[in-house]
Amino acid sequence: MPRFYVTTPIYYVNDAPHVGHAYATVNADALARWHRMLGDDVFFLTGTDEHGAKVAEAAAEHQMTPNAWADQVVSRFTRAWDGLDISNDDFIRTTEPRHHLAVQEFLQRIYDNGFIELDTYSGLYCVSCEDYYTEDQLVDGNCPVHGRPVVQMQEDNYFFKLSAFEDRLIEWYESNPDAVGPAGKRNEALSFIKGGLRNISITRTSLTWGVPVPWDKDHVFYVWYDALVNYLTAIGYGTDEERCNAWWPAVHHLIGKEILRFHCVWWPAMCMAAGIDPPANVFVHGWLLVGGQKLSKSLKLTEIAPEVLTEDFGVDPIRYHLLREVPLGSDGEFSYEGIVARYNADLANNLGNLVSRVATVVGSKCAGIGPAPNHQSALADPASAALAAAADAWGRFAPHEALSATWSLIGSTNAALEAAEPWKLEPGPDVDAVLGDALEALRIVSLLITPAMPSTAAEIWRRIGLSGNPADRRIPADASWGGYPGGLAVEKGSPLFPRRST
């Protein structure tokens, strides 16, 4: 059985979940759901990153222990994901014992392999970023991202000998052209590597809120270096070799472009240093922009909490919008107006209305019993084309194309109804043929939208009289033309997506 291991970044707990987090997580979720329908053995991982100075500082400000602070923020993430129907198979927290064990095992191995050495580091540090800056990067002497003062830091650190992996990384990139996508991001990473790599500091003595360095009690690992290892922790690295080997390295890391360097340079090198293969695939998504600016708390644009949107529009419409509006890999505008426009056009007018009109005519012309489809239907080709295009698109991490292809079938079905005008015909074989085809198209549409809108898909499935859940069907076998049996009671129901006026 093919395996599909997909990860989101683990989210830093100093920030409440917002649309940017939801974007990455919903995309990973839809991919996971698609692959489950393909029959793959799927492992979908998300979680939280809980170490580092920023968390310790935030906890202190609230007179809480870092652990208690993290617990509180983590619960907001888990609730947010429940609220978005996220189907993750595991939720990892970097403060868990299993993660400490994996990190220590992983980095001890790198140390033993001779790729970690002690050195002195000094630099200008922004606590908010968990990052160092050079003087010319500063804006008015402050952090360019947060606008906050930076601190001069100097300490003895252990350094990872990243420079030793320059050639191996280049070779890896050149022999694995699909390892990082989209191509533009791959080139960005590769050119960065070709520009020369320097060793990187991976431990801290200035704080204790982190994973202890096993060979030196005075140090904890720098937050980024423990965070990346989560992808291995969750599949049993260091404790369950068989399981780990089953899932690694065939992983798909879905990440945002702001953490490209960590995932496309540091992480593969760390894996090499530890003696394991680098991740098979890193897919880099873009940013959702509000008024052209990144969603970021310091820019005060994170007031867009996922739950506010789902309460307003519903869970599936928001999932749909996140998947459909912007090609994964590109930046895109995210706006209320944009959501309303797409909601009305795609969900209310096209899909929702199609379900309504079909159910109504089945009610009036077929006594509410759905007829079987015609095997020679003119909709058979559009249906198989939509299936093929969707499958291809999901395989390329292009949910927006998969959904676009699915909507072309919805359009063909609306047009077919218009051409046949079954509402004008007397009940009989002609009417049955038209409506059977429409019901079959809706059945296939239900399957194709399941990764994006699982609840809606199940509801359409139910309304047209089918039992079970479309998520349990198999693609492509169950999505080929002719699967609707006919003779099932079709329910009218209320509008799936009431049209929005604003």
Next chain:
RNA sequence: GGCGGCGUAGCUCAGUUGGUCAGAGCACACGGCUCAUAAUCGUGUUGUCGCGGGUUCGAGUCCCGCCGCCGCUACCA
């Protein structure tokens, strides 16, 4: 500064290796229909494909220059 990318209808964008490539969706207009959530179906308008040269029988599609916009440029983590 260096490297990379982008600039195509009002909006968002598709446009492989040069020859129906001037397109799609939305918006808009007109027409049809009235089963449906004033939904749907059909037809259509708008573009000097950033600007200027060049290569070619022929260039959004290749080359040069220019203008505008954007990304990356860790650093002795």
